[in-house]
Amino acid sequence: MSEKRSRSTAGRFIMVTGASSGIGRATAARLADAGHTVFAAARRAAALNALAEEHPGIHPLVLDVTDEASIDAALQRVEAATDGHGLDALVNAAGSMVLGPVEAVPDDLTRAQFEVNLFGLLAVTRAFLPAMRERGSGRIVNVSSVLGRFALPGTGLYSASKFGIEAVSDALRIELAPFRVRVVLVEPGVAATSLYDSAASEQTRFEGALESYRSTWTAGFGFPRRLLKDAVSPDAVGAAIANAALAANPRDRYRLGLRNRLNIRLLTTLPTRMADAIKARIAGVSKTPGPVKPAAHHLAGIPDGGVSGGPRSTDSDNLTATEAR
Ligand SMILES: NC(=O)c1ccc[n+]([C@@H]2O[C@H](COP(=O)([O-])OP(=O)(O)OC[C@H]3O[C@@H](n4cnc5c(N)ncnc54)[C@H](OP(=O)(O)O)[C@@H]3O)[C@@H](O)[C@H]2O)c1
Numbered sequence: 481m482s483e484k485r486s487r488s489t490a491g492r493f494i495m496v497t498g499a500s501s502g503i504g505r506a507t508a509a510r511l512a513d514a515g516h517t518v519f520a521a522a523r524r525a526a527a528l529n530a531l532a533e534e535h536p537g538i539h540p541l542v543l544d545v546t547d548e549a550s551i552d553a554a555l556q557r558v559e560a561a562t563d564g565h566g567l568d569a570l571v572n573a574a575g576s577m578v579l580g581p582v583e584a585v586p587d588d589l590t591r592a593q594f595e596v597n598l599f600g601l602l603a604v605t606r607a608f609l610p611a612m613r614e615r616g617s618g619r620i621v622n623v624s625s626v627l628g629r630f631a632l633p634g635t636g637l638y639s640a641s642k643f644g645i646e647a648v649s650d651a652l653r654i655e656l657a658p659f660r661v662r663v664v665l666v667e668p669g670v671a672a673t674s675l676y677d678s679a680a681s682e683q684t685r686f687e688g689a690l691e692s693y694r695s696t697w698t699a700g701f702g703f704p705r706r707l708l709k710d711a712v713s714p715d716a717v718g719a720a721i722a723n724a725a726l727a728a729n730p731r732d733r734y735r736l737g738l739r740n741r742l743n744i745r746l747l748t749t750l751p752t753r754m755a756d757a758i759k760a761r762i763a764g765v766s767k768t769p770g771p772v773k774p775a776a777h778h779l780a781g782i783p784d785g786g787v788s789g790g791p792r793s794t795d796s797d798n799l800t801a802t803e804a805r
Contacts, residue, residue: 506718566611699764
């Protein structure tokens with residue numbers, strides 16, 4: 481493949497991390513179905529192979545974003561498969577979520593949250609960026625979240641990692657503009673993926689530490705139920721990310737859904753005390769300790785069957801801060 485290959489042609493080389501499930505998987509499938517060569521990267525080889533069987537154009541790539549050797553091996557494979565051209569676009573969608581009061585989350589889970597969501601994204605970006613910069617073309621799409629714009633009780637550590645992605649992307653966007661490498665942020669609201677079930681099952685590792693908060697977290701320690709109820713489909717988010725990766729003139733930020741956009745505006749511009757009252761209400765955190773509810777099922781705060789039961793199929797508005805006032 482020629483070094484002078486144009487970004488505007490069909491059949492770009494795109495890597496999507498976190499492609500074994502949820503949003504990353506949906507994004508990779510969309511891009512492959514649109515005729516691009518997609519390196520679908522994650523740790524679970526079987527899930528990637530299944531994706532490749534369903535979608536010609538998918539190249540499974542086993543990758544742990546927290547492992548330097550794994551990133552280096554992925555880089556070598558992409559270099560070889562693209563005849564030294566490198567990636568036209570990198571979609572950083574790999575991520576995990578830890579939920580719980582800041583004090584209660586153990587140190588190892590706190591570090592792991594940053595290792596995957598922020599340091600992993602940085603390491604992958606630094607590996608694949610030189611080819612783009614030297615070529616004078618390329619795109620990096622970083623999957624943040626509305627929770628990268630504001631934190632709710634329980635999302636402090638997840639939000640901290642996503643705030644980090646926002647900061648890094650804001651700097652990179654300006655640093656790379658002279659090299660014609662675009663940096664795009666996507667800030668989805670709630671999507672129906674396994675992210676929340678995984679966070680809930682991790683909480684069983686620190687149930688004891690949650691006890692002190694049980695009387696003030698009246699709705700339990702999981703992600704607010706009614707936000708999960710309104711989750712959009714991963715494919716709706718994947719469509720927006722694919723657009724961010726392919727659009728000739730992408731926006732700098734994609735905020736998905738009118739209500740999410742309103743809530744970002746509201747919760748980042750209201751006086752702190754007013755915003756805090758809304759956030760406490762969303763998360764079901766009371767001002768004073770109340771009667772303690774039984775721990776069973778409440779720990780996860782997630783409806784039976786998780787969130788995958790009934791997603792909306794469209795990119796609808798799904799964060800209900802405006803309703804919480
Ligand atoms: N779901 C939502 O409501 C929502 C909202 C806003 C933003 N997001 C963001 O969207 C992205 C995708 O999340 P999702 O909701 O689709 O969750 P998901 O279904 O749990 O997918 C997470 C993906 O990340 C991969 N991953 C995790 N650790 C990794 C590691 N160390 N190395 C490589 N890959 C790793 C997982 O693959 P393996 O386990 O196979 O490695 C999986 O493919 C995340 O960045 C998340 O923060 C999600």
